[in-house]
Amino acid sequence: MPKKLMKGNEALGEAAIVAGAQAYFCYPITPQTEIAEYLAKRMPEVGGVFVQAESELAASQMIFGAAAAGARVFTTSSSPGISLMGEAMSYITAAELPAVFINIMRCGPGLGGILPSQGDYLQAVKGAGHGDYKLLVLAPSTIQEAVDLTIEAFRLADKYRNPVMIIGDGLIGQMMEPVDFESCTKPPRLDCSAWATTGCAGREPHIVKTLFLDPNVLEERNRTLKAKYERMTREEIRFETYCCDPPPDLLFAAYGTTARVVRTAVDHLREEGASVGMFRPISVYPFPDDALRQVAHHPAVRNVLVVEMSMGQMLEDVQSALQGRRPLHFYGRGGGNVPAPEELIDEARKLLGNGHGGKR
Amino acid sequence: MQREVTFAGFGGQGIMTAGKLLALAGMAEGKEVCWIPSYGPEMRGGTAYCTVVVADRLIGSPIVNDPENVFAFNRPSLDKFAPRVRPGGLLVINSSLIDVQSPRHDITQVLVPCNDLANQLKNGRSINIVGLGAFVARSGMVSLEAQRSVLHKEFGRKKGDVLAATLEVFEAGVRAAQGDKETVRA
Amino acid sequence: MSAPTTIFRRPEALRDAFTHYCPGCTHGIIHRLVAETLDELGLRERTVGIAPVGCSVLCYNYFNCDMQEAAHGRAPALATGVKRVLPDRIVFTYQGDGDLASIGTAEIIHAANRGEKFTTIFVNNAIYGMTGGQMAPTTMPNQVTTTCPRGRDVNTAGWPIPVADVLAQLRTPAYIERVAVHTPRYTVQAKRAIRQAFQYQAENRCYSFVEVLSTCPTNWGKTPNESVQWLEDVMVPYFKLGLKKSPDRPPVD
Numbered sequence: 001m002p003k004k005l006m007k008g009n010e011a012l013g014e015a016a017i018v019a020g021a022q023a024y025f026c027y028p029i030t031p032q033t034e035i036a037e038y039l040a041k042r043m044p045e046v047g048g049v050f051v052q053a054e055s056e057l058a059a060s061q062m063i064f065g066a067a068a069a070g071a072r073v074f075t076t077s078s079s080p081g082i083s084l085m086g087e088a089m090s091y092i093t094a095a096e097l098p099a100v101f102i103n104i105m106r107c108g109p110g111l112g113g114i115l116p117s118q119g120d121y122l123q124a125v126k127g128a129g130h131g132d133y134k135l136l137v138l139a140p141s142t143i144q145e146a147v148d149l150t151i152e153a154f155r156l157a158d159k160y161r162n163p164v165m166i167i168g169d170g171l172i173g174q175m176m177e178p179v180d181f182e183s184c185t186k187p188p189r190l191d192c193s194a195w196a197t198t199g200c201a202g203r204e205p206h207i208v209k210t211l212f213l214d215p216n217v218l219e220e221r222n223r224t225l226k227a228k229y230e231r232m233t234r235e236e237i238r239f240e241t242y243c244c245d246p247p248p249d250l251l252f253a254a255y256g257t258t259a260r261v262v263r264t265a266v267d268h269l270r271e272e273g274a275s276v277g278m279f280r281p282i283s284v285y286p287f288p289d290d291a292l293r294q295v296a297h298h299p300a301v302r303n304v305l306v307v308e309m310s311m312g313q314m315l316e317d318v319q320s321a322l323q324g325r326r327p328l329h330f331y332g333r334g335g336g337n338v339p340a341p342e343e344l345i346d347e348a349r350k351l352l353g354n355g356h357g358g359k360r
Numbered sequence: 361m362q363r364e365v366t367f368a369g370f371g372g373q374g375i376m377t378a379g380k381l382l383a384l385a386g387m388a389e390g391k392e393v394c395w396i397p398s399y400g401p402e403m404r405g406g407t408a409y410c411t412v413v414v415a416d417r418l419i420g421s422p423i424v425n426d427p428e429n430v431f432a433f434n435r436p437s438l439d440k441f442a443p444r445v446r447p448g449g450l451l452v453i454n455s456s457l458i459d460v461q462s463p464r465h466d467i468t469q470v471l472v473p474c475n476d477l478a479n480q481l482k483n484g485r486s487i488n489i490v491g492l493g494a495f496v497a498r499s500g501m502v503s504l505e506a507q508r509s510v511l512h513k514e515f516g517r518k519k520g521d522v523l524a525a526t527l528e529v530f531e532a533g534v535r536a537a538q539g540d541k542e543t544v545r546a
Numbered sequence: 547m548s549a550p551t552t553i554f555r556r557p558e559a560l561r562d563a564f565t566h567y568c569p570g571c572t573h574g575i576i577h578r579l580v581a582e583t584l585d586e587l588g589l590r591e592r593t594v595g596i597a598p599v600g601c602s603v604l605c606y607n608y609f610n611c612d613m614q615e616a617a618h619g620r621a622p623a624l625a626t627g628v629k630r631v632l633p634d635r636i637v638f639t640y641q642g643d644g645d646l647a648s649i650g651t652a653e654i655i656h657a658a659n660r661g662e663k664f665t666t667i668f669v670n671n672a673i674y675g676m677t678g679g680q681m682a683p684t685t686m687p688n689q690v691t692t693t694c695p696r697g698r699d700v701n702t703a704g705w706p707i708p709v710a711d712v713l714a715q716l717r718t719p720a721y722i723e724r725v726a727v728h729t730p731r732y733t734v735q736a737k738r739a740i741r742q743a744f745q746y747q748a749e750n751r752c753y754s755f756v757e758v759l760s761t762c763p764t765n766w767g768k769t770p771n772e773s774v775q776w777l778e779d780v781m782v783p784y785f786k787l788g789l790k791k792s793p794d795r796p797p798v799d
Contacts, residue, residue: 005384005393023631049630053623054656061620061653065627068614069594069635073627091617142418175422176380176395178387197612197628199592199635207606209597209615257422264420338423 003178008143008168009034011179012076012102015150017042020186021100022071023049025062027081030114031170032104035076056081060088060101067097068208070196072154072189074100078170079108079120082128089163090129093225094210098157098190101135102150102166104173107309107336115336116170118256121313124167125285132222134229136164136236137285139255143177147184149282155187156236160228167284169309171257171338229286238282239291242266247298248277250351253318254307255281258339262307265344274352275300284314289321296326303351305329307344309337361416363501364424367491368409368441369433369454374488378431379410381492384510385502386414394419407436414501431495432458433474433487452495452537454487470498470537477532486529493533504534557581559590561610570763570770573601575727576669576736577608580640583741584611587748593636594628596621598650600642601675619650622657625664636747637664644674647683647707654713658753661718665743666753668709671760672781679765683707686780691765706784710757714790719752722791726759726782728774735787752793759785 006014013035016024024043026036036052043050049066053059059075066073077085082103092099103124107117124137136156140146146168153164197206212218240259243266244251254262259280269276279295281288296304304326306315312330319328331347333339365382369375379395386393394413411427413419430445431452432438438453442462445451450468453461456475472494474487489511496507511530515523556562559581567573584590593611597603599618606613616624621639629637646654646668654666673691674680680693684706688697698706710724721743725736736758743754759781761773768776 003387005380005387005395023627025627051626051630051660053626054652057620058623058626058653058656061617061623062627062630064616064620065596065614065624066631067627068624069628069632071631073631087617088620171396171422174397176383176397177419178393197594197614198632199594200610200612201591205610205612207613207615209606209613211603211615260419261421261423263418267420340423340425341421342425 003180005176006143006179007034007174007176008146008171009104009173010038011143011147012150012166012173013038013042014181015147015184016074016100016154017046017048018181018184018186019151019154020072020189021048021074021154023051023066023073025051025053025059025066025073025075027053027056027059027077029078029081031106032076032078032102032173034173035102056084057087060085061091063099064088064092064095064097067092067099068095068197070192070198072098074102074154076102076104078104078106079117080111082120082123086123086128088129089135090127090131090133091210092163093133093135094131094221095208096161097163097208098161099163100150100153100157100166101163102168105167105169107334113336114170116257116309116338117334117336118169118258118309118313119334120167121284121308121310122316124165125287125317133225134285136160136162136232137167137283138164138238139167139282139284140172141256141259141280143172143175144179146172147179147181151184151187158187158190160232161190162228167256169257170336233286236283237286237288237291239288240280240282241277241295242280243270243277244279244295247295247300249275249300249302250348251296251301251304252276252278252307252344253281253292253304253314254278255284255314258307258309261339261341262344264341265348268341268345269348274348276348276352281314284317287317287321289317292318292321296322301326303327303329305331305347305351307331307339309333309339362413362419363415363429363499364411364413364427365429365431365495365499365501366409366411366424366427366441367431367433368407368437371408373408373433374485375408375433376410378488378492379412381507381510381514382412382496382502383414384514385496385507386412388506388510389502391416392419394422396422407440409437409441429495429499429501431491433491434458435460438462450499452491452498454491470494472533472536474533477536478529481525481529481532483525483529486526489526489529490533490536493530494537497534498537557585559584559610561608563608565608566604567601568764570761570773571601572727572760573669575733576667576758576760577605579727579733579737579740580638580667581609582737583744586741587744589636589744589748592634593638594632596624596628596637596639598639598641598645599676600645602640602642602669603676605640619645619648620653621645622650622653622662622666626657626660626662629662629664633663636744638667638744639664640667641669642675643668643670643672643682643684647709654709655716658713658720658755659716659718661720661753663747663750663753665747666755667740668755668757669760670709670757670785671762672706673762673765675762675765684709686784708785710755710790713755719793720791721746721752721754721793723789724757724759724785724787726777726787728759728761728777732787746793757785759787
């Protein structure tokens, strides 16, 4: 199949089908409703389940039920809806069920607006729900990458028996770009037979639960989850560096669509002879601390500039990774405004000074 | 090399489709392409616009605030986007619905009476295809051959003489732009 | 004299476990009726039950079949998830009045309205039990609880929600009945209703819902006997027992 020009939202839906998703439960919300519309047609064609639930609360708990019954499942929403799904994320993680959540972020807080944003970063990486839990969170910056990471998300959800979240801003959902599904393969399915609730014929009953009243039993589970997150940190770090060899005078850090804008700014600044580069986290939980440090702590790097469509969220992770050893700057846009390359070029020039940070 | 155009007009003028067809032609030429819509309440009745980027390498910023080319299909779009055309760029004006031009002197302006041409061919709904023909012919953003082959592919499966009618209005747009009679180089 | 015959035994669908239910509480009876039904219809090995949050949260330890435990009020959503991916299994939710009629109102109404092919056992004892006796949506007018210490004031708290009657208003075909278990005669009727509910599910006919009026001597502040009397005198006249809706009797336009 040649590349197909697809809207991000539809491509995400098709990616889930390629990944072998068996059931999708949803509730409409802009700017990701096209995923639901697409899957309303596609899921029945592949013998899958499509249910429009009464709320995001219900949709995400249907995910719990279906995942605990052994099915490969996912849901999608946008920021206000994801807040309501925080409950289920906590329960699904507690019950160690594989599931995929996709958040096509819109601007907030509150009802906010429907335009692109990266304002749910902290919600995603620190937890929308209660309790000691983590999601594995991946942040694509092109539609092809959104497709590839969505398929990967199903594999990782199975590998860790933990929910995996894809965060993309509204543009990832609304843009059209060419997508190649040919090189995509369906991840093998986890064997759920040891724990899924499918009827107890020929075996002892299975119980999928999250209530553990004995503090020692619950603490043991907390430790099990912690070990899982530590393993993710060892095995699932993903990032990209752009123009970082040799390390630049000014290092941008950005993810998602913002990283593409930074890329354009970097190209432009380099044409002027400026020494600039970019570090782009792809896994935002686990965050690529070590990799970022390796670039940013090089003696050549004098400044780090974080760019986000928020008032500074990934900034906290970058701050923690840099351990105060490099001056850290921030440029953020909100309200649905996407920064233009020119804005970033101006910001960079301020930090580079007149000499453009060591012309090469 | 990266080239961009913003198509802007009323909802219902086929703006989004014109952009998509252009992006498909870019793909057919083996280029990187990106189609970015306006979305949200703007989709419902007001100004609809989309931007298409065609490049020979990975496309960075999908947001282009100063596009190289703008095609204004109605007056509000002209007012909104004409000031944003990059100096030296191209502004195509649907002169059937817009009776003014931009006061700018640093861009090329081309007038194409899209509605009149479409109506003459009894295909009044296809003003977007007229505009596409004129734009491709004038800008060279993609080749006419690539754009024609995309039209064959996208409309060839439709019933009746949809393909023939589409090609007819497309070529009318091409001729209007190549005729160059109404070009204003201020 | 012939050898002694066993005339009463623990159903296979119940585990050999001590329950945590208070003396005089009728949860145990309702558990047994569900378990007997699963045994009699031969459903146990293909059943998935959903436990709620409330007094019966631990019912996953008592039913001898596959079980999931839901977040507060969300059991019908979990059941929907299970039933949609495993349509040939038997799925039931077991929920109390706070869980089903307060925090889970949206979930139960929409599951019923979609006609999900699972069964709900709704235990209505007019109070929050697990958290220690707070006002429920089904608390009776003037009934005293810890959060309505002067009695439920219907002017500010509204009237008790008659869930079975509310659900019966939906156009989607369903089996809906309200029963009680505070006397042997009522219990026999309750058993028949629960069996009918699972039977309809096994036939893939419709959503089925049985509301069971239940006692809570601990939080009502009454003895078991007083509780039975109070249920009969106060709850039964308001929560009218009987068949509310049947798939065999289509609605009249």
